Amino acid sequence: MQFVNEYRQKLVSADVAAKAVKSGDWVDYGQFVCQTQVVDEALAKRKDELQDVKIRATTRTTPLAVVQADPHQEVFTYNNFHYSGYDRKLQDQGSAFFIPIFYHEKPGYYKNFLDVDVAILAVTPMDDFGYFNFSTSVATSRAIVEKAKIVILEVNPNLPRVMGGNNETVHISEIDYIVEANWAVPEIPNALPSKEDEQIASLIIPEIRNGSCIQLGIGGMPNAVGSLIAKSDLKDLGVHTEMFVDAFVDMYEAGNLNGSQKQLDKGKIVYTFAMGTNKTYEFLHNNPAAAAYSVDYVNDPMIIRQQDNMVGINNCMEIDLYGQVSSESVGTRQISGTGGQGDFTIGSYESKGGQSYIAMTSSYVDRAGQRHSRIKNFLSQGSIVTIPRSLVSNIVTEYGIVNLKGKSTWERAEGIISLAHPDFRDDLIKQAEQMNIWRRSNKR
Template structure:
């Protein structure tokens, strides 16, 4: 069956498509590497005609034109579920608002609570069956479309076709308007890990074993683990990870990953979005080894836990002496978001033989001053991303400790043992003041 007639009827210019947006509307822009470009530019050009248009996105890799066109936010209110560096800077200027979430719940937020007047999503060209593929960012795309009053697709031939899974595509019969565009996906090189990141990764590597099922978060340290895995002699690893990373391509091509020991999606890589360079997107394109799913499947702790030996590896910003982890803010300043850290920390520990690792460099510099990321108490205003009872292993360049089952004084002792040596005595004094240090502590 040919869909060319229906396609041509729905094909409009970006300027024509955005005429459906009205003042007061909620507009969704897509997520990660898949956020509209031509439609964003066209909507920005309507600035003077519109007021109180509320926009949602996830981790912008380009500064939205609607924000650049409206530096006083009189016309467009930009909101984001998980900040990128771009979003963080906009937030600092009062031009971006954070939306808290548990990532595995996000499709449900749309289906149960969120208003969506217009959904604008980038997709691959139409296939012979009349379907457009969402590319490497399924996440909550289908739930957004289900809730939206109007659906506009921005067709881009550069988007890789990512096989499902489920909810990875939408049929032309469900679409209101189509625009055509041609832009290159943002390239996110992984970069070489630092010496400290490699040291941290070296503490995690011995905890992995043949048949482990891996999740890697965003950042240099998880990427360092991925590179070490690719160079290891581990066998029959699985991948079940919200994010597919460039180092995972190396893991697969080195022969480390087969998925043979997985319970869910056996022999396949399950993920919900991807970041990387063209190397990553080329690997994912039409690759039957990869299965992209909505996030309420990939990040569901009870799905994660069905696999054995799940290894979850993520970063954090700071931790207090009782084990509360902040991974998304610096005091009151929003840095990123909860993302899937809680989902995988909880799900991996429920897995038979599973382990969760939260890692950080022990210190950071503020000006010329060296400051500890292990603190007596979290910075005022800091967000607790991962509850202290959920935290399993914490890792710095000075070691690795298990917090499960430990009392507050045992936690303080363990965390101080992996703090920078220059701050340990001060942390001991603070632990004494907090009543979580015993004379018998080391």
């Protein structure tokens, strides 16, 4: 009963909660599908009262009222750790800034470097013991709460309650204001795999062993891998992944997953955040088969490497002939973010029997119908190096798999060019010769 009374005392309208934000404040909106909507709308109405309010979020999936009210960032400056499609559009119109990270370090950024004047986080309803659950966005929520001077919870009964893990809850005694909301949890449909994605997946699946521990990144190709696993004879697989997606539900229901061979968290599906359709949210709700942990555990390469036969599968945008990988930008246009790709590239490779794959289609066709290679002599001008060449192991396109570990520049060039679309290989060889990374005896 004491918690019910405290709940009532802290329950306020969105307009009242928004008044906690002052000029000059840093405000955290949370992550992924668990971000404020009603307090955001209330804060937007205060545009004419405020100055220099800085907002942080991660992968916004629904429109931001503060940006709609202030598209030129005269009052509200919007910053994001990992862009969604919506965030890219905001950046294109000059309404968003990007924050680079190494994902497993992110809770430490809050502890050591970042100011949080007001945190506004979406959570599940309070339980009988006074705890609210961070739902599908556990990754850094606890770190944000612990750093914030003022904590506002936007309580939404539609959010799934997830099992821990660790750091998946906040107690009513730690918060200042409660606002009740009832918006639908944003659904992120699976990206449909292309024919090339399916070809890539068909190359990776035979390399996976029974008892392997799987991490899948976002996109059509990782979903294609998950779909093929669900149709395969692979068994006793485990999951240790930053992002939980619909493909894992398919694999679980097909009987591929039981986690029996994991060295850590045996029997548990471990993740730090989830984005998908209602199939994912319904699966995770109160499900003891899954455990959500903060990202400084899930993505720590020292933790990842302790899972034997760890298999990390991620996408990239382009790769150059040196083996440098760009997974987050096209030129100076930020597309997504580093995310946990670096974490799992390192951790999977260092795992006993582990495998790290960075995959992409070899080319793409633009709106004018012209084909372009994703394999280039140099990364596009301004493109970000997400994974340096020294960390890259397996590169995959629809034309094969090449391991770059320990390879010289000429061996890398030869291997990478073999993965290119045939239309571009001769030009890439000429470029490699000009760069002095092509040996005369190399295959043509």
